[in-house]
Amino acid sequence: MSRIPEDLRFTKTHEWVRVLPGGVVEVGITDHAQDALGDVVFVEAPEPGRRVAAGESYGVVESVKAASDLYSPVAGEVTAVNGELASAPERINQDAYGAGWIARIRPDDAASVSELLSPADYRRLLESGGG
């Protein structure tokens, strides 16, 4: 069973969301997602400053196996991207919830995060074969 940290929120498209002090959220793909993709070799992340809608495809993760779209969990403005992934995309495989973070987004509505899947919801999604 893949790892599902208790302090994060999740989406049906296998992104995770961490609320940072100050309200900006950090996002990435889940342990389940990186495991299914296999070795990540390339990440196309959005430019800082870009406005994204909830559920909008704003980037791509390419593994040796396939290309997979990244969907923004919330509406807001991209404030930062993880520059280390350009030279070390394998961070996503090694540490999906830490060094493998993909972008930081300032949500338009801080409450939108609480509408995302809880760890228990996400675990149920995986167990029901929603992966």
Next chain:
Amino acid sequence: MGRETPLFELHRALGARIVHFGGWSMPLHYGSQVEEHHAVRRAAGVFDVSHMGIVDVSGPDARALLETLLANDVGKLKSAGQALYSCMLEGSGGVVDDLIVYFLGPEPGFRVVVNGATRDGDLAWMRGHAAGRRVEIAERTDLALLAVQGPVARDRVATLLAGLSGPDEAETALRLERFQGLPIGRWFVARTGYTGEDGFEVMMPAAEAERAWRQLNALGVKSCGLGARDTLRLEAGLNLYGEDMDRSTHPYESGLGWTVALAPLTRHFVGRAALEAIVREGSPRKLVGLVLEGRGVLRAHQKVVAPGAGAGTVTSGTFSPTLQRSIALARVPADAGARVQVDIRGQALDARVVEPPFVRHGRSLLS
């Protein structure tokens, strides 16, 4: 669920991610496809390729049958142990399969190794053409096939043979020349492969395969799955049947013209007339290598635009772990130049046209 090789339970025990491939349940990787790839380029890896079909063709008419069935000329195989890579064609020139044929000697005849996804069709095709000939076609489902590949692969297999059989057997294996294969003890050891590295392909009784695999692991040979096999073969510029060629394409538009033996003119083989017409008129398409100039990953079915020449298609593409950039094989118009654009999710990205292979013996061949 697909068919399983004799090593299926071992793969599960080793933590393999299992995928469906050509009707078979096979290991994709055992943790990291990229690490497995590097292990083969730098040391040695072992692959279970028992899904491939091993077919023994014997009897007085065995040679005549293969002369008819294969576009390359088994007449080149004069002494026991020699091997030949060939396409088997339809009358139209389309590729039924690509295979390796080993000459075991006049009495045992020939051993043919065909692709896993096509083995049932190949057997039916061969038997259809064997009607009325004094030939026996036997599928060797009793054997497992391990590919041990990498710069130290031969040494590791020799160590294994020395322990199992003796120093003479190990010495015989080490003396095999490239593309040569011989029975050694109960095994058949061939210096062939699909990775662009030196190494052996070893056929053995299925019951011995798990022990051999574990002993190879103990000697530092890494378990490798089909994922690494695909990136390795693509770097080596080797076609994959079903992706880079199939029944709808002929050898001259598949980078396989070198495997067609039109001489001697007296040898009539299935597809010959169609190939002769293609040679007369010239093939309008060719298979080339592509190197993506920027970031991104080339994938099968992406559209290729060759300025002034027309459009083509990526037949197989990947991210090359050795080159740290994306490479592909693509079928393009014959007069395509040195630069093309590939449509990757709506963006036209520049790619350079090169002649495969991209990597040989661990080294980049890109200028």
